[in-house]
Each structure stands twice: as structure tokens, then as C-alpha cells.
Amino acid sequence: MARQSMNDKDSLEDFLSREISFNEISKMVYVMGNGPAVIVMPEMPGISPQIARFCRWVRDAGFTVYLPSLFGIDGDVPTAEEGLAVFKRACVSAEFRALAANQTSPVTVWLRALAKFAHEECGGPGIGAIGMCFTGNFALTMMLEPAMLAPVLSQPSLPMNEPDGLEISPEDLTAVKSRLDREDLTVLAYRFQGDRFCTAQRFAAYSNALGDRIITKVLPDNAANPSPPPFFEKVVGYPHSVVTAHLIDEAGQPTTQARDEILAFFAQRLLP
Numbered sequence: 001m002a003r004q005s006m007n008d009k010d011s012l013e014d015f016l017s018r019e020i021s022f023n024e025i026s027k028m029v030y031v032m033g034n035g036p037a038v039i040v041m042p043e044m045p046g047i048s049p050q051i052a053r054f055c056r057w058v059r060d061a062g063f064t065v066y067l068p069s070l071f072g073i074d075g076d077v078p079t080a081e082e083g084l085a086v087f088k089r090a091c092v093s094a095e096f097r098a099l100a101a102n103q104t105s106p107v108t109v110w111l112r113a114l115a116k117f118a119h120e121e122c123g124g125p126g127i128g129a130i131g132m133c134f135t136g137n138f139a140l141t142m143m144l145e146p147a148m149l150a151p152v153l154s155q156p157s158l159p160m161n162e163p164d165g166l167e168i169s170p171e172d173l174t175a176v177k178s179r180l181d182r183e184d185l186t187v188l189a190y191r192f193q194g195d196r197f198c199t200a201q202r203f204a205a206y207s208n209a210l211g212d213r214i215i216t217k218v219l220p221d222n223a224a225n226p227s228p229p230p231f232f233e234k235v236v237g238y239p240h241s242v243v244t245a246h247l248i249d250e251a252g253q254p255t256t257q258a259r260d261e262i263l264a265f266f267a268q269r270l271l272p
Helices: 048-059 080-090 107-122 140-145 170-183 198-212 229-238 255-272
Strands: 014-022 027-033 035-042 064-068 127-132 148-154 187-192 214-219
Touching: 014 080, 014 107, 014 198, 027 107, 035 048, 035 107, 035 140, 048 064, 048 255, 064 107, 080 140, 107 140, 127 140, 127 255, 140 148, 140 170, 140 187, 148 255, 170 198, 198 214, 214 229, 214 255
Parallel strands: 035 064, 035 127, 127 148, 148 187, 187 214
Antiparallel strands: 014 027, 027 064
């Protein structure tokens, strides 16, 4: 894949933009590639050049990418102030449960419908999904859709005000754990050691809830890109985004190794 600037707006011109509706709710979804489906859910403050780059890696690994637009301006590189405004709007949106533990965000119902739809379009044994930051836990909740086989949680950050809280209802968590056990499935989860949005307490809570059904990976802070985009440099302020804003695109870097582990996880579950 040719290197593209991460400092300029991404036109997303190599994606097919599609308006997809479920239960009278429509969202723009960017689609590319061939093979089994993988849903990539963007992090705050939206579909960035780094998110698009990750999608192209997923495509090149042999998958059809479905990238739903959930907030922000698609392809943009917002200033810190613009990104913070997107973040604040999402925190009060009815689609998300940004500040409440033990609740499932309503948007996951739409995302589960997208998972079923993508599997019907692409075929194969099932689909994969990765959530990041604000959407980090959504791939776990999407395990309520039988087509979901390969969930990845990258720096899951909700609920924002409870470091050891989980953004999923107890009933949904029980159902997901039962399915993981029944079908011998696992979840991958990543965070940076010093991340104050996705904390060690949160990973401990995931491990307590899911046991050996979740494989958690913690990267050292010095493995992070020291020059991330403005929102991450000025608002987030510490290593956070494992495979996007804080990834160092060089062979042998811990963040590229994490990316390759995720692609291998999708391949193991979804490719013949």
C-alpha cells in the first residue's frame, strides 16, 4: 500500500460510499475490498486518515471493509478545538452511553444489524469487527449477532467517568460470555500502559468478566508515535490509539506488531 500523508484530509475516494438504513436509521458506510467482512468502527473524533489507512491494511489482508460514519467529518484532520467539539456532542448523544457503566449504547443495535447485513453480502464463516476508543467496547456487544466471530477492542474508553466500568449491560455481558464459552471464541483487547481513558482497572474488569475468553495486550508508552494529530496531542495528551494515531508505521515497532496480530486474528477466524 502506497504511503499517504496523515496530515492532510483523506478523500476516501477508493471507498464506495453507501447510505445504509436499519430500523429507519440511516448512516453513511464506506466499503472497500473483497472477502469476508470486517467492520471498522472509528475512534474520536471521526474517520481520520489514520482510520482510513488501517482500513486499507485490512482490505489488503483479504477482507471487505465496512467503515460506518458515527461522528465527526469523514476523512478530516480536525484541530484540537474541532475534535473536542465532536467529542462533547457525542457524549450527550442518545446513541451512546458515554458516562454510564453497565449500560449498552443504543447504536450497537444498528451495528449488529450492519454485521448481519455485511455477512449476507460477503459470505464466509462470519465477520470480524474492531472498535476503538469511544467505540472500543462495541465489538464485544456485537457478539450478540451470530455472524460475529472475531471481535477486537482497541483502547475501549467508555464509560468515561468510571475507570473500572464496562460499557455493556449485565444481561448482554452474560449472553456474550455464554456464547464465547459455547463456541470456544476469544476476544482481543489492546491498550497503552499509561492510557488514562482505557485504564488497567478497565482491563482487569474485562478479565474478571470474561476470564480466559479475552486476551489483553498492553503496549509500553514509549512505543507510541510521539507526534500524533492535534486532537491526540492536545486533548488526549498521552499514548492512546494503538493502531491509528499513535501507531508508528515502521517494521518491528510494537504498534505495527499489534496491527499484524489483529490482521492474523481476522484471518484465522474468517479466511479458509
